[in-house]
Amino acid sequence: MNTPPPAIKSRQSLKSFRAFLWSVRMFISKKVSFRSLTKYRQSFQHPDLIEGVRGIDPASDIAAHLSMLFFFTVDAKPRLIVELGTRGGESTRALLSAAVVSNATVLSLDIEDCSGLDLAHRQRWHFVKADDIEFGKTGFAKWCSAADLKPEIDVLFVDTSHLYEHTKQEIAVWSQLLSERGVMIFHDTNLGRGTSARLGHLIGHGWDNQRGVIRAIEEFLGKHYDESCFSRTWQTDFC
Numbered sequence: 001m002n003t004p005p006p007a008i009k010s011r012q013s014l015k016s017f018r019a020f021l022w023s024v025r026m027f028i029s030k031k032v033s034f035r036s037l038t039k040y041r042q043s044f045q046h047p048d049l050i051e052g053v054r055g056i057d058p059a060s061d062i063a064a065h066l067s068m069l070f071f072f073t074v075d076a077k078p079r080l081i082v083e084l085g086t087r088g089g090e091s092t093r094a095l096l097s098a099a100v101v102s103n104a105t106v107l108s109l110d111i112e113d114c115s116g117l118d119l120a121h122r123q124r125w126h127f128v129k130a131d132d133i134e135f136g137k138t139g140f141a142k143w144c145s146a147a148d149l150k151p152e153i154d155v156l157f158v159d160t161s162h163l164y165e166h167t168k169q170e171i172a173v174w175s176q177l178l179s180e181r182g183v184m185i186f187h188d189t190n191l192g193r194g195t196s197a198r199l200g201h202l203i204g205h206g207w208d209n210q211r212g213v214i215r216a217i218e219e220f221l222g223k224h225y226d227e228s229c230f231s232r233t234w235q236t237d238f239c
């Protein structure tokens, strides 16, 4: 009988043990990617939104929120929508799609020149290159009068520096310009607490901005939000 010597036998079992470990790793990694694919998938349903967001980068920091931004904007039945922070215009696309449904106008602001963006529904769009605090204090009313619009904002979307002092100023200046039923929507209220995930399956660590945005909101509303668990409503606090 050809029994392998003990040294060869143990090398063979080590090899098969390694192969076993490898297949377990492959199985686990397939499972994770499968789960993340299912969990973070988003689909757009409204034809104006589908047209508006065509070609956006699914791995961007805001892609996962565009349906919600569209929904809450339409829900506000806006005439005038103002966006603070334009950059590549991803939120702009969702806001413009909502503007089509609502027969509204979108005014976007950025400290950089974003006027050349290639956007669907562009006929409803105006862009102003300005510091948002300065423009809110002095330029907005004049701009509205020149555009023959009531200087009242129905949806204000804030997505700029995410710094506490700046957000505080934005709220102080721009909340005065809201219509009676106007709403404010903020991006990146919960940064810096551990891991973040995006639609494009990017997993990373948040930027710890010392709760810059949410702290400014909390002071404005006189509420505290515990971001370590899921929210119920903004009025009755988090769960």
Ligand SMILES: C[S@@+](CC[C@H](N)C(=O)[O-])C[C@H]1O[C@@H](n2cnc3c(N)ncnc32)[C@H](O)[C@@H]1O
Residues within 6 Å of the ligand: 062, 084, 085, 086, 087, 088, 089, 090, 091, 092, 109, 110, 111, 112, 130, 131, 132, 133, 159, 160, 161
């Ligand atoms: C996070 S990006 C906006 C992303 C954009 N909402 C989107 O979905 O693609 C932030 C933008 O805010 C702009 N920004 C920062 N400080 C600003 C200020 N004081 N006034 C106006 N824009 C400002 C920056 O130039 C930058 O383009």
